[in-house]
Amino acid sequence: xxxxxxxxxxxxxxxxxxxxxxxxxxxxxxxxxxxxxxxxxxxxxxxxxxxxxxxxxxxxxxxxxxxxxxxxxxxxxxxxxxxxxxxxxxxxxxxxxxxxxxxxxxxxxxxxxxxxxxxxxxxxxxxxxxxxxxxxxxxxxxxxxxxxxxxxxxxxxxxxxxxxxxxxxxxxxxxxxxxxxxxxxxxxxxx
Ligand SMILES: [Zn+2]
Ligand SMILES: [Zn+2]
Numbered sequence: 265x266x267x268x269x270x271x272x273x274x275x276x277x278x279x280x281x282x283x284x285x286x287x288x289x290x291x292x293x294x295x296x297x298x299x300x301x302x303x304x305x306x307x308x309x310x311x312x313x314x315x316x317x318x319x320x321x322x323x324x325x326x327x328x329x330x331x332x333x334x335x336x337x338x339x340x341x342x343x344x345x346x347x348x349x350x351x352x353x354x355x356x357x358x359x360x361x362x363x364x365x366x367x368x369x370x371x372x373x374x375x376x377x378x379x380x381x382x383x384x385x386x387x388x389x390x391x392x393x394x395x396x397x398x399x400x401x402x403x404x405x406x407x408x409x410x411x412x413x414x415x416x417x418x419x420x421x422x423x424x425x426x427x428x429x430x431x432x433x434x435x436x437x438x439x440x441x442x443x444x445x446x447x448x449x450x451x452x453x454x455x
Contacts, residue, residue: 265282265284265286265311265393265394265395266391266392266393267280267282267315267391267392267393267394268280268390268391269315269322269355269387269390269391269392270389270390270391272315272316272317272322273357273389273390275317277317278316278317278318279314279315279316279317280314280315280316281313281314282311282312282313282314282315282326283311283312284310284311285307285308285309285310285311286308286309286311286395287304287308287309288304288308288309288395288399288402289304291395291396291399295395295396295397295399295400296399296400296403297399297403298399298402298403298406299403299406301334301335302332302333302334302406303332303333303334304330304331304332305330305331305332305333305344307331308330309328309329309330309398309399309402310328310329310330311326311327311328311394311398312326312327313325313326313327313351314326315355315392321354322354322355322356322357322387323352323353323354323355324351324352324353324354324355324385324392324394325350325351325352325353326350326351326352326394326398327348327349327350327351328348328349328350328351328398328401328402329346329347329348330346330347330348330402331344331345331346332344332345332346332347332406333345334410335410336410336411336412336416337409337410337411338411338412338416338417338418338419339412339416339417339418339419339426339427339428340419340426341412341426343410343412345410347402347405347406349401349402349405351394351397351398351401352383353383353384353385353394353397354383354384354385355384355385355386355387355392356384356385356386356387357386357387357388357389358386358387358388385397412428413428416428420432420434422434
């Protein structure tokens, strides 16, 4: 989503509110994709918040929420999950041209931005494109894996049925440590 910030740039306004949804699969934002086992639900990623100008420092501040489908890492059951988190960025206007451009004192000697680039959202003179940052933040915040329940017993290694549905009928083979077996035999022969 392109958020128009010309009102801020022209000092006609000090705050722009936004409220939109986007489909991360259909955005043209250049960014890392989401993990393969995550599918964002139909209503997309919901983003609400403000871009504000506080004495020349522009801040992008949003609440992001999304519902997604994934699978249990142990039993492969389909799961419906949701996530919400804030995204805060300092908006830095880059590029030349008239109007406000960003303070060159933030540049180091070799011309590199010396701030924490992770917290910076670069903008041009008239708009910001926050969706790539939002997708990136989302991929960082998604759990490494999901479970249907913390004690999900997974699948039967023999027949592949989910064990939480009850016994699958396969016999459980008892593992006996060979050394213990010898000891047991010795003890049995003792009498
Ligand atoms: Zn499970
Ligand atoms: Zn089984």
